[in-house]
Amino acid sequence: MTKSMSLVTVAGLVGGLVGGLASADTTVTFDEGPEGWSIQNAVTILETGGNPGAYMEHVQIDTFGVNIANTTSAEFIGDYAEKGAVTLSIDVQVDSIDFFGSPVSRDLVVQFVNNDIEAPSGQVTVWTHVGLMSSGLDWTTFTASIEDPTATELPAGWGGTGDEDPNTFEPVLPAGVTFADVLADVDEVRFTTFVPGFFFGFTNFDFGVDNVSITGATGGPCSAVDYAAPFGELDIADVVEFLRAFGDGAPLADLAAPEGAFDIADVVEFLRQFGAGCP
Structure with a gap:
């Protein structure tokens, strides 16, 4: 397992997306x-x-x-x-x-x-x-x-x-x-x-x-990156959970190849799925 990006860098990349995020409720x-x-x-x-x-x-x-x-x-x-x-x-x-x-x-x-x-x-x-x-x-x-x-x-x-x-x-x-x-x-x-x-x-x-x-909805996750409650919507809780998993090198945040490396590809894939929202 390798990490080529710091949490500070990752947080900065997702910050713009989260800043404009409004709750579905x-x-x-x-x-x-x-x-x-x-x-x-x-x-x-x-x-x-x-x-x-x-x-x-x-x-x-x-x-x-x-x-x-x-x-x-x-x-x-x-x-x-x-x-x-x-x-x-x-x-x-x-x-x-x-x-x-x-x-x-x-x-x-x-x-x-x-x-x-x-x-x-x-x-x-x-x-x-x-x-x-x-x-x-x-x-x-x-x-x-x-x-x-x-x-x-x-x-x-x-x-x-x-x-x-x-x-x-x-x-x-x-x-x-x-x-x-x-x-x-x-x-x-x-x-x-x-x-x-x-x-x-x-x-x-x-x-x-x-x-x-x-x-x-308050049922199960609506997306592969719907990590945290309330399930059924993508919000700041999911971002926080991704950052935690990325910082810990947890498999949850290993979203893109190469497997086992936590890098910009994983962040880009998270942003893509998060930006797509719940189906």
């Missing part, structure tokens, strides 16, 4: 503003009362439903195949939801919109149920997971829109459009009470949302 707490999120195209942020800190409040009278949406943040839109397996979540607190003075509940779904696919009936989306909003609900976290954004079939519990079944008239994906097709170019993510296929009467809403997040 994002949580919008509203302490720094809306960060692309709005409710019915409106933004009202209160500095206290959230879960914790600031939160987005919304009060609306006589509406069929509400959309909590984002069309601008790269963390939530774009190609989900590049994001891999992810979980989206949102914290919701409800003061009241009433229909002509009587408390009612409303289902909440998360919906992914692709505006580039032509469809015979409305927007092309995929969606799934995340929870139930009801009057007096304390801060509650609702979540939905996408295990494989490249899957062609709709996962269990998911639905699609863009066309309708000729027999049941329920919304379905257009012929030939797959789950992966929709998620390949997401223009909007929305948490909404407008459950596809249902109709609603005029309803009054008074509620708040906080901690809208997208997080990567």
Whole structure:
């Protein structure tokens, strides 16, 4: 075993890459503003009362439903195949939801919109149920997971829109459009009470949302250089583990020929795989 480079040199080479690295995990707490999120195209942020800190409040009278949406943040839109397996979540607190003075509940779904696919009936989306909003609900976290954004079939519990079944008239994906097709170019993510296929009467809403997040998978390693937890993403922990292994002359860092020599070739190969990210 030979080493032809010092740890200082190796650290300098990877420093530029790590300096620009952002975590795949994002949580919008509203302490720094809306960060692309709005409710019915409106933004009202209160500095206290959230879960914790600031939160987005919304009060609306006589509406069929509400959309909590984002069309601008790269963390939530774009190609989900590049994001891999992810979980989206949102914290919701409800003061009241009433229909002509009587408390009612409303289902909440998360919906992914692709505006580039032509469809015979409305927007092309995929969606799934995340929870139930009801009057007096304390801060509650609702979540939905996408295990494989490249899957062609709709996962269990998911639905699609863009066309309708000729027999049941329920919304379905257009012929030939797959789950992966929709998620390949997401223009909007929305948490909404407008459950596809249902109709609603005029309803009054008074509620708040906080901690809208997208997080990567927490299963096994996603890459040969995904050395350290949290697995499923490449981050500073993996760089630190590579530097440790390189400094110790451990086989973990012997990524390129010649075998047994720890040199620039190993560093270049680490940078290549790290830069490629998780598949």
